[in-house]
Amino acid sequence: MAFYRPARWQKPFAFTVLCALLALPGLMEIFDQSYYIGFATRVLIFALAASSLNLVLGFGGMVSLGHAAFFGIGAYVAAICQQGGIVEGLLAFPLAMGVAGLFALLVGALSLRTRGVYFIMITLAFAQMVYYLFISARAWGGDDGLPLSERMQFAGLSLTDDKVLFYVALGLLTAIMLLLGRLADARFGRTIQAIRENETRMEALGYPVFRYRLVCFALGGAIAGLAGALLANLTGLASPALLQWTQSGTLLVMVIIGGVGYLYGGVVGALVLLLLEEFLLGFFAHWHIVLGLLLIGIVLFAPKGVAALFDKHRSQP
Amino acid sequence: MTQLFLEQALNGLQFGLMLFLLAAGLTLVFGIMDCINLAHGSLYMVGAYFVAAAAQAADSFWIGLGAGVAGAAVLGLLLELTLFRQLYRRDHLSQVLATFALILIANETVRLIWGPAPLMLNPPEALSGPVEIAGFFYPAYRLVIIAFGLAVAGLLYLLVAKSRVGMWVRAGASNREMTEALGINVRGLFTAVFVFGAALCALAGGLLGPLLAVQVGMGESVLILAFVVIIIGGIGSIRGALVGALIVGTVDTLGRALLPTLLRALLPADAAATLGPALASILIYLLMAAILFFKPQGLFPARA
Numbered sequence: 001m002a003f004y005r006p007a008r009w010q011k012p013f014a015f016t017v018l019c020a021l022l023a024l025p026g027l028m029e030i031f032d033q034s035y036y037i038g039f040a041t042r043v044l045i046f047a048l049a050a051s052s053l054n055l056v057l058g059f060g061g062m063v064s065l066g067h068a069a070f071f072g073i074g075a076y077v078a079a080i081c082q083q084g085g086i087v088e089g090l091l092a093f094p095l096a097m098g099v100a101g102l103f104a105l106l107v108g109a110l111s112l113r114t115r116g117v118y119f120i121m122i123t124l125a126f127a128q129m130v131y132y133l134f135i136s137a138r139a140w141g142g143d144d145g146l147p148l149s150e151r152m153q154f155a156g157l158s159l160t161d162d163k164v165l166f167y168v169a170l171g172l173l174t175a176i177m178l179l180l181g182r183l184a185d186a187r188f189g190r191t192i193q194a195i196r197e198n199e200t201r202m203e204a205l206g207y208p209v210f211r212y213r214l215v216c217f218a219l220g221g222a223i224a225g226l227a228g229a230l231l232a233n234l235t236g237l238a239s240p241a242l243l244q245w246t247q248s249g250t251l252l253v254m255v256i257i258g259g260v261g262y263l264y265g266g267v268v269g270a271l272v273l274l275l276l277e278e279f280l281l282g283f284f285a286h287w288h289i290v291l292g293l294l295l296i297g298i299v300l301f302a303p304k305g306v307a308a309l310f311d312k313h314r315s316q317p
Numbered sequence: 318m319t320q321l322f323l324e325q326a327l328n329g330l331q332f333g334l335m336l337f338l339l340a341a342g343l344t345l346v347f348g349i350m351d352c353i354n355l356a357h358g359s360l361y362m363v364g365a366y367f368v369a370a371a372a373q374a375a376d377s378f379w380i381g382l383g384a385g386v387a388g389a390a391v392l393g394l395l396l397e398l399t400l401f402r403q404l405y406r407r408d409h410l411s412q413v414l415a416t417f418a419l420i421l422i423a424n425e426t427v428r429l430i431w432g433p434a435p436l437m438l439n440p441p442e443a444l445s446g447p448v449e450i451a452g453f454f455y456p457a458y459r460l461v462i463i464a465f466g467l468a469v470a471g472l473l474y475l476l477v478a479k480s481r482v483g484m485w486v487r488a489g490a491s492n493r494e495m496t497e498a499l500g501i502n503v504r505g506l507f508t509a510v511f512v513f514g515a516a517l518c519a520l521a522g523g524l525l526g527p528l529l530a531v532q533v534g535m536g537e538s539v540l541i542l543a544f545v546v547i548i549i550g551g552i553g554s555i556r557g558a559l560v561g562a563l564i565v566g567t568v569d570t571l572g573r574a575l576l577p578t579l580l581r582a583l584l585p586a587d588a589a590a591t592l593g594p595a596l597a598s599i600l601i602y603l604l605m606a607a608i609l610f611f612k613p614q615g616l617f618p619a620r621a
Contacts, residue, residue, distance in 0.1 A: 289422050
């Protein structure tokens with residue numbers, strides 16, 4: 001892989017999509033399809049979560065199979081905050097990011113000592129640890145998860161209105177994507193991509209490889225925590241299913257479908273996967289079979305994801 | 318107390334041996350071909366379903382076990398020839414994605430064919446009762462599982478440590494290119510290892526079937542335990558898999574049985590009631606993290 005360089009049309013295209021999304025809730029209400037506002041919010045939230053994994057996986061080159069832990073921790077922090085009376089998102093969301101990020105820092109500090117398959121497995125094991133911890137913690141609802149009695153506020157605006165939640169999710173996703181875009185081009189982003197390409201060389205050049213990786217991993221975890229806090233608001237429940245390792249797998253699938261290491265890979269992947277789910281589920285209850293076959297097809301025939309199909313700059317490896 | 322301890326230790330041994338059957342195939346697949354197979358748990362699940370279905374059709378547990386294991390071996394062969402061959406040269410990410418896709422397909426197909434309700438698998442009539450050993454009663458069927466596990470573990474040890482094929486397998490695990498250069502057909506060898514691993518999966522699934530429910534999703538939880546086992550033991554090492562499996566099986570079983578009691582003696586009752594189960598369920602992961610902290614390559618690294 002080469003360094004990430006956005007295609008020339010990417011910025012205007014993203015801006016157009018953003019404008020279209022701003023008009024979406026209004027349009028949905030006119031056509032009396034308010035259900036799809038919730039669906040669109042779900043896509044935005046998963047886009048955020050998948051993008052956070054893309055930072056770790058695509059830019060940092062760390063194949064983490066435990067990303068759901070940070071996602072789920074964010075959701076649980078939001079639910080615990082809400083039950084504890086902290087209903088302001090401006091307070092609770094950074095808290096969710098902080099807790100998830102700190103935990104990612106801890107997990108990263110231990111697992112980044114290992115390489116390759118060991119890293120994949122140890123991140124998975126840490127995620128399982130969190131999963132079992134929450135399942136057996138009766139104070140936090142155990143198997144049933146921790147419900148939010150109502151949605152939070154954001155800067156005084158109640159998120160109970162689906163439209164407000166949609167705009168908050170859109171705003172946060174836009175902000176994070178801008179941040180990630182800047183980061184990919186900045187010194188930090190260049191360094192972690194270079195580490196992905198040739199770790200030994202960067203080590204020899206005197207870069208603190210471990211620390212760069214750790215920061216990248218923790219940042220990814222923090223953003224996943226934010227996504228989790230938003231999702232808890234959308235569904236009204238911090239469920240242990242969010243922490244399950246299949247959730248990590250799903251996020252991974254999103255990133256790979258979208259395109260590993262492309263800025264918008266996570267966003268595209270989340271959109272494609274959730275749309276597929278929405279439509280296929282209507283036709284065929286066992287849609288996972290179709291999805292599985294599709295994924296194997298992608299692995300065998302389009303290993304670089306959907307985003308790569310539109311990329312003429314990228315040379316073949 | 319000693320009786321409880323002994324009983325749980327036997328349970329741990331039995332669980333550990335079954336984990337070994339799963340981990341043995343997995344560790345070789347990992348070790349020789351450097352290929353991540355998340356679908357190993359699915360082979361276990363499908364194997365258990367094959368055994369249960371065959372046992373119901375033939376009305377005999379042993380015939381069902383044989384037929385199910387054979388069926389799983391054939392399935393493993395098909396998978397290896399069609400999909401896994403393509404995956405060996407790919408990066409870990411592609412392997413994770415493709416085998417994750419296999420899990421989705423396997424779970425839904427099983428649900429489609431056998432429905433969402435768990436399948437019943439009864440142990441053989443003659444073994445359904447308890448037997449008395451050293452002053453306490455222990456289910457005969459569990460003893461048979463232990464015997465099976467020990468026999469397979471011994472056989473595997475002879476095969477891997479003493480036979481020529483086993484020598485190739487070990488050579489492949491420690492340095493694949495060199496083994497190929499010496500004229501060993503690693504490709505064919507690997508097909509054999511994969512099929513053998515699939516058969517062992519089904520054997521474990523079939524043997525555990527009467528104790529646990531044969532249901533969709535049974536593969537995932539056990540898969541992760543098998544991963545923990547091979548990581549503790551060191552990827553590619555059969556000896557490591559055996560030691561790791563016994564450690565994980567015993568620690569997990571004893572932890573669940575004894576830790577709550579132990580904590581109750583040390584802590585106030587309500588704190589112990591919440592902390593006990595939580596601690597017991599993450600004990601093996603803590604153990605794994607600790608082992609990896611001191612030995613990042615596991616206890617018995619195959620690539621020294």
